[in-house]
Amino acid sequence: KQRVTVIGGGLAGTECAYQLARRGVPVVLREMKPHKRSPAHKSDALAELVCSNSLRSDNPESAIGLLHAELRALGSLVLSSADLHRVPAGDALAVEREGFSREITTRLQSGAGVEVVAGEVERLPEDGVVVVATGPLTSDALTAELERHVGTKLYFYDSIAPILSGDSIDMDVAFRQSRYGKGGGDDYLNLPMNRDEYYRFVNEVKAGQKLVPHSFEEPKYFEGCLPIEVMAERGDDTLAFGPLKPVGLKDPRTGKDPYAVVQLRMEDKAGTAWNMVGFQTRLTWGEQKRIFMSCIPGLQNAEFLRMGQIHRNTFIDSPRLLAEDLSLKTERRVFFAGQVTGVEGYVESAACGYLVALAVHARLTGTAFMPPPATTALGSLYRHVTGEAHPPDHPHQPTNVIYGLFPPVSGRMKKADKRAAYSARAKQDLAAWLPHAGVQVTDAPQATD
Numbered sequence: 001k002q003r004v005t006v007i008g009g010g011l012a013g014t015e016c017a018y019q020l021a022r023r024g025v026p027v028v029l030r031e032m033k034p035h036k037r038s039p040a041h042k043s044d045a046l047a048e049l050v051c052s053n054s055l056r057s058d059n060p061e062s063a064i065g066l067l068h069a070e071l072r073a074l075g076s077l078v079l080s081s082a083d084l085h086r087v088p089a090g091d092a093l094a095v096e097r098e099g100f101s102r103e104i105t106t107r108l109q110s111g112a113g114v115e116v117v118a119g120e121v122e123r124l125p126e127d128g129v130v131v132v133a134t135g136p137l138t139s140d141a142l143t144a145e146l147e148r149h150v151g152t153k154l155y156f157y158d159s160i161a162p163i164l165s166g167d168s169i170d171m172d173v174a175f176r177q178s179r180y181g182k183g184g185g186d187d188y189l190n191l192p193m194n195r196d197e198y199y200r201f202v203n204e205v206k207a208g209q210k211l212v213p214h215s216f217e218e219p220k221y222f223e224g225c226l227p228i229e230v231m232a233e234r235g236d237d238t239l240a241f242g243p244l245k246p247v248g249l250k251d252p253r254t255g256k257d258p259y260a261v262v263q264l265r266m267e268d269k270a271g272t273a274w275n276m277v278g279f280q281t282r283l284t285w286g287e288q289k290r291i292f293m294s295c296i297p298g299l300q301n302a303e304f305l306r307m308g309q310i311h312r313n314t315f316i317d318s319p320r321l322l323a324e325d326l327s328l329k330t331e332r333r334v335f336f337a338g339q340v341t342g343v344e345g346y347v348e349s350a351a352c353g354y355l356v357a358l359a360v361h362a363r364l365t366g367t368a369f370m371p372p373p374a375t376t377a378l379g380s381l382y383r384h385v386t387g388e389a390h391p392p393d394h395p396h397q398p399t400n401v402i403y404g405l406f407p408p409v410s411g412r413m414k415k416a417d418k419r420a421a422y423s424a425r426a427k428q429d430l431a432a433w434l435p436h437a438g439v440q441v442t443d444a445p446q447a448t449d
C-alpha cells in the first residue's frame, strides 16, 4: 500500500495521520520537534497547544461548539483526547494541556499505523502523496520550499479586520454605494463621519490599549495593510486619506461629502456578514468594541462576528491554489491541511486535517471525495478554504468557524433562535453525510495513561 507522508505533528497533522491510519492507509508523520522548535512551541509532545488551553465554547448552538459536536460524531482524535483530559471551564472545552498532548502522542505512537519520524523537513519528498500541515509557524526552509512549489510568496501575517453581523448595523445611518459607483454601484455599506466624529475616533484609536506582539512577531507590516493605530500615529489625517477616505462617496440622504467614511465589504454572498475594510488592528478586543461602537456612527449596536487581529501566520492563498480535494492544482500529490490553508484555531485546524484525510483516502481508493454539506460547521470551513463561502475575488484571510460562513437560515428570528436553527439544520445534514466519511462507529476512547 502507498505510504502517505504527513509533515507537521500539530493539531491538523495528528488528526490527518490518525484518520488515514484508521482507514488502513500507512502513514509517516514527520515532526521537527524535538530537534527544532518554532518560537511558540515548547514541549516535545505532538499536538501542542501553544497558547490557551481552551478549545472555546462547547455549546452546540455556537459555531465552534457545533464543530466540536461534528468532530465527536466523526470519531476525531483531537476531540476525543480533549474530552478525556477536560478541566472545568464553564461552557468552554478546556483541557489539561500536557495530558491532552501526551494522549495524542501515545495514541499515534502505539500501533495506530503511524510511524513518527523526528526532524525538520526542508524539502518535500520527491514522490508519493504528501500532506503539508506545518501550521502558522512553518520553518523558514520549508516556507521557501513551499513557495517554489506553489509558485507565489506565502502570506506571513494575518491582518484581520473585524467582521460585523449585517442585522446589527444601523441602516438609518449606513448607505449602500461603491466608490464612484464602480462595479454594481452599491457593493459597499458606508458609515459616514463628520469632522468631529472622525477626530474623536482617531484620538481614541491612538489612546486605546493594544496587544504587545510576541518576541518573534517583530512588526514588519506591508505598507498596503498597516494597522489602523499605526496609521493614526503617523498623523491625524492619515486614516482620512487612507482606508477612511471619503472620495467618490456621497451620502444620498444629505447630498453631502462626508469628512471620512468607514466602508464595510460583504463577507458572504448573502450579506449577513460585513468586513470593516482596512481595520486590521492590534487594539485589544475590548477596546475594539468600545471604540468602534462608541465612535463610528451606525455601529452603536454592532455585533462582532470576528475581532480584528494581526499576528505571524504562514498561509497560502488556498482558494486560488487548491483544487476541490485541497490538493495543489499544479501538483496534485501535494495536499495542504490546517492553519496553513487559512483556517484559524486549534479545532478548526484539526477539522481541516480530518477533511484532508478523507480527500487523500478518496484519492488512494479511486473514489470521489464528497465534501461535507455547506450547512455544517465542517462544510463551512471547507467552503472558506476553497473560497466558495465568499464572493468572487474575496481576499483570503484566516478565520475561525463563524456562522457568517454558513448559508444563512431564512426568516427573521431572534439571535438565539437563529443559532438554534443553524445548529439543528447542521445536525440533520451531517447525519445524512456521515456514511460518506466512512464512519461506522464513533470512537469510545480509553485514556492511555
Ligand code: FAD
Residues within 6 Å of the ligand: 007, 008, 009, 010, 011, 012, 013, 030, 031, 032, 033, 037, 038, 040, 041, 047, 048, 050, 051, 052, 053, 054, 119, 120, 121, 122, 133, 134, 135, 136, 137, 138, 139, 142, 214, 312, 337, 338, 339, 340, 343, 344, 345, 346, 347, 349, 350
Ligand atoms: P501547529 O499546531 O502549529 O502544528 C504544526 C507543526 O508542524 C508543529 O508541531 C511544528 O513543530 C511542525 N513543523 C513546522 N515546520 C516544520 C518542518 N519544516 N518540518 C517538520 N515539522 C514542522 N489557536 C487557538 O485556538 N487558541 C489560541 O489561544 C491560540 N493561540 C496562538 C498563539 C500563537 C503564538 C500562535 C502562533 C498560534 C495560536 N493559535 C491559537 C493558533 C493555533 O496555534 C493554530 O490554529 C493551530 O495550532 C494550528 O494547527 P496546525 O496543525 O495547522 O499547526
